[in-house]
Amino acid sequence: MRIAFRALFAGLLAAGLAAAPALAQQKLKIGFITTLSGPQGVIGEHMRNSVELALDHLGRKVGGLETEVIYGDDQFKPDVGKQVADEMLKKHQVQFVSGIIWSNVMLAVAPTVTAAGTFMIGTNAGPHDLAGKLCHELFFTTSWQNDQTPEAMGKHMQDQGINDVYIMAPNYAAGKDMLSGFKRYFKGRIVDEVYTKLGQTDYQAELSQLRAKNPKAVFVFYPGGMGISFLRQYSEAGLRGQLPLYSVYTVDEITIPAVKHAALGQWETRFWSPDLKNPANEKYVADYRKKYGKWPVFYGAQSYDGIMLINSAVRAVKGDLANKKGMIAAMRKADFASVRGKFAYNTNHFPIQNFYLLKAVAGATPGGDPVMEIQKAVFTNHKDSYYQDCPMKW
């Protein structure tokens, strides 16, 4: 009885090892890593929806090849992300790894993927190391470099001659990057630079301080739940009408339903918006709304572009996935219909693109949620500030 039990245990273990046979390489396999569980899972959901939509638009064949997309959940943890990437590379043997929301997960995963000779197509995180010293020929991104978005806001506020700005962000790496990006282009007077605790929900104390300092404008970076709390409390404190609020990554199509009118009048900068006028974007937005019943958000737009980028590369080499040099050359041309319109790649494989000023205005339906609308272009063909550190030249 006992021996049987032990044998069963050993047998299960061995069976587990043998369970996944190596598949023959007849189809194209893409590993897509994002956060699917936990509260941040809502972002991953949008990204996955967009990937699925892209596959639908391509008839489930990327580059003309039968395609399988394997989704992985990084659970918002870098070491889990790396484990998932390892699984995709070694167990599923994917030819492309894509996705990744968070910079710290990207910094753990990207070097692993590129070192294994596989393409890493980032569709959100843009840490400056990967734009500079750690750039790699197999790494491309369809998003941006983290600093570019706040740089655009800094430039806008500088151009407007706004002075006496109060700036705030959570006290972590991304928060500090956002504020330093802002200050790279904004040269006016900064009343105070305040860092708050990561994950903080109550900003009453900070808002009292803010009012006491009497600034002319406020610039913040509060992603996710922090932004929702901050916006509601800002509005409740009566500051909404009095003090213009500028931000990056704080108000978007995911958070607007949770704040509603508290977002009205908000200024943001972004490389894309659902109302950007070009054929690829109009199709993406319309089909996304039809299929999923909500507005797409930029995380999704980037992921959609990621699949389209891969598609353009695989087409260019006529399905010869071993021809990596050919695919690199094809990707560098950015020869596909992107939702942001025509753009070019910089030497570090980050896009050179426009950044727009957006404002949250009342939606079409009365009493409905506000929508973000493009007001004007702040930067045209903007390069990031780190490409000169990248040794790649082509």
Place this chain on the structure above:
Amino acid sequence: MNLILVIEQALNGLQLGVMLFLMAAGLTLVFGIMNLVNLAHGSLYMVGAYLATAFYQWTGSFLAAVPLALAGALAVGIVVEIVALRTLYERDHLDQVLATFGLILFFNELIAILWGRAAIYAAAPPWLSGHVELFAGLRYPLFRSVIILVGVAVAALLWYVVTRTRLGMLIRAGASNRTMVAALGVNIRLLYTVVFGFGAALAGLAGLMAGPIYVVQPGMGEEILIQVFVVIVIGGIGSIRGAVAGALIVGMVDTLGRAFLKPTLATVLSPSAADTAGPALASMLIYMLMAAVLAVRPEGLFSARGGG
């Protein structure tokens, strides 16, 4: 640093303290009477917030939504107690911690399945929005003022129940000596269920008040849970007085720390050093406070065990 600002920040600290007290009161009662470490208390807070939002949308009346949400939180609490927690009373703390940790995962995912992962919009009724003019130049949000009043009312109610009613006497007796109470023929099971349900309702109340000012999303309970644990540890487990004291202390220290630590540090350090040291220190402040209190009084300020 003007006086008005200091007073305003003190009010903010008081209001934060009140929120923490509402959560802490339920939790400390459950600890004290049933010796149960309940990590899922934050989930009951989340349930209160979600139910209030849903009922408000459904009935259109905030006044109707509040008792409905409280009843809902009470019901969920009782169900959880009967189904999952009864077996845990006899177990040691480790089992309780882990089992209730498992409950957290379950509740977060359940809420995500029912309402989606994205944060939802929790409205405050229009007649509770806006400001009150407290005195010369100090305008304070009406909703937050109401929170303070509600908290004080609940504290008074709890004081009355605990010191002036038979139920309260049983609660106090049970906190110091459970076996004796059972030996005296009291229906312990019923007492436990009532206490737990009451605690759940308190957590739900905190949740429904927090919804309109904070963010309502899955996992919202965990952020405040750790602060609540700090409160009851500082205050002393099983003691309502401790919960009040602990909540006010933590609320004040945290708020004033966030507001004034950086400017204070800036007088001795360079501005950029103060920019980083200030928030870093402020986020660690309540933990340092807890460590200091426990170093001097390892059972908290007002421990209920064996007198106090």
Place this chain on the structure above:
Amino acid sequence: MSPRNRTVALVVVLLLLAAVPPVAALLNQPFYLDLFRRIMIFAIAALSLNLILGYGGMISFGHAVFLGVGAYAVGVLAHHGIASGYVQWAVAIVASALVALAIGAISIRTSGVYFIMITLAFSQMLYYLGISIEEYGGDDGMRLTVRSQFAGLVSLDDATAFYYLVFGLLVLFMFLVHRLVNSRFGMVIRAARSNEARTRAIGFSPYAYRLTAFVIAGAMCGVAGALLVNQTSYLTPEFMNWTRSGELMFMVILGGIGTTLGPVLGAAVLLLLEDFLSGWTVHWQIILGPLLVLAVLFAKRGLAGLLPGGGRDE
């Protein structure tokens, strides 16, 4: 549960673990080597927690802190150009021991739920501290560009050699813990756990013994941290998060507290389960949550208790 059966179960599990690299190579699945290596690293961490939690009854909710301290010791030294594994890991052990001493000195004065909370608080403090230190990446964390170098002895870049190094350390620590627990020192710890008053009555001061056990457990977990950062080539303050401590506690209790084999089984089952479930459904937490609750309620002796001969070491 005779000692002989217990030993047989132990040997079988260890043999299975030792067999993973050749089997993985045979099946051309190198991923499994990485997976089981990660499992063994967490098994070492769980083993160290079991020492104080399983045998000593000290429910430390901040044990993951030492994973972070060990990892940062290696990472920070590497960042400043010191790549020697001997130096890095020695610093990791000493640093973890010192941090354990500091945390333990205050925490062990408390007991019960206060102990749980204060260990949790300390780990949160260090977590926020880690996020704030920009020089070492803050919450972005740090890359480990070069793995710990053990000149001439073993190269951690060789996946199989690294695997057997971890395996060797796991066996070593299992042996050490076993000896420690069955020594006079261990007897006092275990006695203090079941009946503190009586222990004091015989003349032993639990505080000193507990603190020593706490420091040893911290140092051992620091080694696990050094291994973990080499495994992922990356570290973040996330390593120290309280939810990680919770996971470690789960590994200990799933496997069976107070057993030598328990932590290994617990780590294996929890990590394999997470990997499997998350590949299956996005809502894996709604399955894992109740599973853990049921495990706590009904599998009191853990997995080790289910195995023949794998019961408590008493």
